Amino acid sequence: MASAMQGKEPIAARLAPRVEEASARASDKEAPVRFEIAGLDFFYGPKQAVFGLSLNIPKNQVTALIGPSGCGKSTFLRTLNRMNETIRNTRVVGQILLDGQNILEMDVVKLRRRVGMVFQRPNPFPKSIYENVAYGLRVNGHKGRLHDLVEHSLRRAALWDEVKDYLHKSAFALSGGQQQRLCIARALAVDPEVLLLDEPCSALDPVTTAKIEELMFQLKDSCTMAIVTHNMQQAARASDFTAFMLDGKLIEHNATSKLFTTPTDHRTEAYITGRFG
Amino acid sequence: MSGLRLFWRKSLNVVMLTLTGVAAFAVVSVLFMILGYLVWKGGSSLNWNFFTKLPVPVGETGGGVANAILGSMKLLLLAAVMGLPIGLIAGVYLAEFGGKSYSFVIRYTTDLLNGVPSIIIGIFAAALFVLPVHHYSTFAGGAALAIMIIPITLRSTEEFLRSVPGSLREGAMALGASKWRTIATVVLPAAKGGIITGVLLALARVAGETAPLIFTVLGNQYWTTGWNQPTAALPLVIYNYAISPYDDYHRQAWAAGLVLLALVLLTNIGTRFALSRGASGGSN
Numbered sequence: 001m002a003s004a005m006q007g008k009e010p011i012a013a014r015l016a017p018r019v020e021e022a023s024a025r026a027s028d029k030e031a032p033v034r035f036e037i038a039g040l041d042f043f044y045g046p047k048q049a050v051f052g053l054s055l056n057i058p059k060n061q062v063t064a065l066i067g068p069s070g071c072g073k074s075t076f077l078r079t080l081n082r083m084n085e086t087i088r089n090t091r092v093v094g095q096i097l098l099d100g101q102n103i104l105e106m107d108v109v110k111l112r113r114r115v116g117m118v119f120q121r122p123n124p125f126p127k128s129i130y131e132n133v134a135y136g137l138r139v140n141g142h143k144g145r146l147h148d149l150v151e152h153s154l155r156r157a158a159l160w161d162e163v164k165d166y167l168h169k170s171a172f173a174l175s176g177g178q179q180q181r182l183c184i185a186r187a188l189a190v191d192p193e194v195l196l197l198d199e200p201c202s203a204l205d206p207v208t209t210a211k212i213e214e215l216m217f218q219l220k221d222s223c224t225m226a227i228v229t230h231n232m233q234q235a236a237r238a239s240d241f242t243a244f245m246l247d248g249k250l251i252e253h254n255a256t257s258k259l260f261t262t263p264t265d266h267r268t269e270a271y272i273t274g275r276f277g
Numbered sequence: 278m279s280g281l282r283l284f285w286r287k288s289l290n291v292v293m294l295t296l297t298g299v300a301a302f303a304v305v306s307v308l309f310m311i312l313g314y315l316v317w318k319g320g321s322s323l324n325w326n327f328f329t330k331l332p333v334p335v336g337e338t339g340g341g342v343a344n345a346i347l348g349s350m351k352l353l354l355l356a357a358v359m360g361l362p363i364g365l366i367a368g369v370y371l372a373e374f375g376g377k378s379y380s381f382v383i384r385y386t387t388d389l390l391n392g393v394p395s396i397i398i399g400i401f402a403a404a405l406f407v408l409p410v411h412h413y414s415t416f417a418g419g420a421a422l423a424i425m426i427i428p429i430t431l432r433s434t435e436e437f438l439r440s441v442p443g444s445l446r447e448g449a450m451a452l453g454a455s456k457w458r459t460i461a462t463v464v465l466p467a468a469k470g471g472i473i474t475g476v477l478l479a480l481a482r483v484a485g486e487t488a489p490l491i492f493t494v495l496g497n498q499y500w501t502t503g504w505n506q507p508t509a510a511l512p513l514v515i516y517n518y519a520i521s522p523y524d525d526y527h528r529q530a531w532a533a534g535l536v537l538l539a540l541v542l543l544t545n546i547g548t549r550f551a552l553s554r555g556a557s558g559g560s561n
Contacts, residue, residue: 135454139452
């Protein structure tokens with residue numbers, strides 16, 4: 001939250017011009033809903049982490065999830081592709097519909113093909129750049145030559161020009177920002193409808209962060225995105241809708257422009273002006 | 278701060294630094310002393326015959342320990358075939374699947390098994406594989422060494438799998454890979470270098486074991502055919518020759534010791550070299 005604490009002026013004021021731009025983007029069409037979440041509770045063993053959360057994630061838009069550490073935003077994001085199932089003793093109550101289908105009854109492999117994920121720290125596999133991108137394709141049963149799909153995915157992640165001559169080098173040879181774009185390319189390779197981004201820029205420098213945000217903007221044509229971020233400028237710059245969470249509850253959800261300029265809840269206002277968190 | 282205290286702090290620093298340095302040097306020098314002593318005592322007996330000929334009676338020249346070298350290799354092969362799969366698979370289970378209490382029991386038992394003196398494992402293997410059939414065999418020796426290999430392999434495999442970051446597993450699962458596929462295609466390749474190193478260390482460790490072999494393979498002056506007869510092995514040759522009263526045999530025992538140590542060292546260095554060369558997609 002360093003950024004929020006640097007200046008005493010409200011963040012909304014500093015962001016105003018950009019926010020208006022975002023607002024124009026968000027309001028010019030009423031997007032259809034991709035994810036429909038209703039009455040979601042989530043438990044780690046006996047401890048409840050998400051309380052009665054209801055939220056619609058609109059199609060081909062970026063929805064940002066903000067809130068202080070431990071407020072349950074990452075937990076919530078990870079229920080959307082059922083990643084939390086890999087943790088023992090977790091329990092989901094409520095309804096999550098993806099295009100009207102209940103994801104809790106879906107085959108998890110099919111769900112994760114449709115809902116890709118990018119993590120906080122770049123996590124390329126200890127394989128070549130090419131094999132990293134091809135991994136999801138192979139898991140999903142693609143056989144034989146995948147070169148065109150690999151190239152297409154790397155192009156979509158704006159990484160192709162940087163790596164096209166080193167496709168068979170280890171992914172570890174890339175810089176942190178390139179690794180993260182590789183992870184995005186890897187997720188895009190199976191052509192997901194939704195991309196979940198869990199603080200994708202927290203380990204990256206500002207220049208690389210800008211590249212990823214630019215990328216998100218371009219991907220909106222083909223992809224719905226939900227991003228967890230601690231960086232409120234990022235939420236304001238890169239998202240169309242923002243949801244503010246606190247102690248496992250959804251406090252406020254609105255078009256990014258509205259939430260940052262005229263928050264209706266005093267806790268949202270306190271958070272975005274840097275008075276806590 | 279008074280000058281005395283500062284002086285005290287600085288001298289303590291120097292003393293501790295020296296101590297750690299000396300201890301580290303002592304570790305390295307022990308290895309080189311052993312190696313040097315073996316070369317000094319046994320180097321003169323190393324020749325082509327030593328590696329290619331059978332032992333000869335005292336007084337004759339030109340004998341070797343070829344049958345013991347082959348015997349040791351056969352024993353290690355048996356131990357690897359019988360012990361490594363169990364150790365590796367159980368290690369995967371402990372690191373990736375095991376529940377809390379069950380894993381604790383397995384891990385604890387494994388550590389106990391690792392601590393069982395090798396001579397007891399020898400007696401156990403003899404009771405199981407020698408007494409019922411009334412003869413010593415290569416197979417019984419291999420089984421004894423396999424019992425020793427299992428806990429070492431299991432724990433090193435588990436440790437190296439655990440050191441693979443969870444984010445890699447998540448990355449694969451998020452792409453729709455099943456748990457088993459994630460382990461087979463991402464986790465195991467990531468831990469490959471460490472696991473192979475652990476396996477080789479385990480093999481090197483049991484290559485020099487003598488006690489489990491005394492009751493199981495006995496030793497042999499001649500070539501052994503198949504897996505069902507007593508066989509010679511390098512540690513047994515060292516043991517038998519060293520307690521004999523003949524200078525000629527003593528020299529051969531030193532030479533055999535040198536060969537054994539060289540094999541272990543070469544395996545170790547060779548693997549490390551191979552791993553660092555082949556690790557382009559592997560370690561970071």
